[in-house]
Amino acid sequence: MPSTADIRILLIDSQRLFLTGLSALMASEPGLVVIGQANNRIEALDGARLMPDVILLELILENESGLDFLPDLLRIATEARIVVLTGTLDFNLHLRAVRLGAVGVVPKTEPSSTLFKAIRKVHTGEVWLNRAIMAAVISDLFRESGLEKPHPEAAKIASLTERELEVITLIGEGRKNKQIAARLFISEATVRHHLTSIFEKLGVSDRLELIIYAYQHGLATLPNQSATDKRSIELGETSHDA
Numbered sequence: 001m002p003s004t005a006d007i008r009i010l011l012i013d014s015q016r017l018f019l020t021g022l023s024a025l026m027a028s029e030p031g032l033v034v035i036g037q038a039n040n041r042i043e044a045l046d047g048a049r050l051m052p053d054v055i056l057l058e059l060i061l062e063n064e065s066g067l068d069f070l071p072d073l074l075r076i077a078t079e080a081r082i083v084v085l086t087g088t089l090d091f092n093l094h095l096r097a098v099r100l101g102a103v104g105v106v107p108k109t110e111p112s113s114t115l116f117k118a119i120r121k122v123h124t125g126e127v128w129l130n131r132a133i134m135a136a137v138i139s140d141l142f143r144e145s146g147l148e149k150p151h152p153e154a155a156k157i158a159s160l161t162e163r164e165l166e167v168i169t170l171i172g173e174g175r176k177n178k179q180i181a182a183r184l185f186i187s188e189a190t191v192r193h194h195l196t197s198i199f200e201k202l203g204v205s206d207r208l209e210l211i212i213y214a215y216q217h218g219l220a221t222l223p224n225q226s227a228t229d230k231r232s233i234e235l236g237e238t239s240h241d242a
Contacts, residue, residue: 029112035047044057048080054082083105087107087108104122171210
């Protein structure tokens with residue numbers, strides 16, 4: 001029987017043998033529990049009603065695309081985090097999935113340890129995306145908001161302390177809490193305290209929102225990464241584990 005601490009996972013892929021093998025693999029991994037498998041849209045939407053914590057979604061299904069019902073999965077399983085686990089390396093498909101609400105992309109060529117790490121990261125509110133996708137998503141937001149326009153956030157930004165601004169700068173570089181603590185010669189607990197304060201002042205709920213906000217309002221510099229850069233950027237989470 002699953003523990004309340006277990007991460008409940010829904011698997012969606014049209015390859016039944018792959019699902020069987022992945023389920024068996026996850027059964028041996030502590031803290032991960034597969035609560036359902038789906039081969040198509042109908043089964044996937046039924047599975048979403050089980051309220052999984054994480055949904056692993058293949059984009060290329062037998063007679064349809066996972067992109068077509070990705071938003072429906074999120075409407076049903078409102079707290080679920082979707083990770084694209086796919087055999088396609090098409091960057092544009094990955095980017096479309098993220099724009100529709102996916103928070104992670106893991107190619108099937110990655111080792112199982114990478115997949116398990118991604119699942120745990122997104123479950124705590126982080127994202128698992130390479131820098132090329134992050135840069136594209138942030139560029140979208142730049143175009144939508146227009147950086148040249150005066151923004152109404154001046155009072156919020158003015159309320160930030162010098163140390164909080166330093167923390168934001170380091171987050172913009174993709175630093176983790178441990179790295180930020182080492183750079184600023186403070187404890188990780190103090191970093192979390194600063195993040196909680198920053199989230200409250202700026203009205204953001206997690207690190208992904210913070211980094212987007214920082215890029216939009218000039219508090220961090222957009223990383224200049226090529227589309228072939230496959231290194232993952234791990235963006236931390238809500239104030240629970242800030």
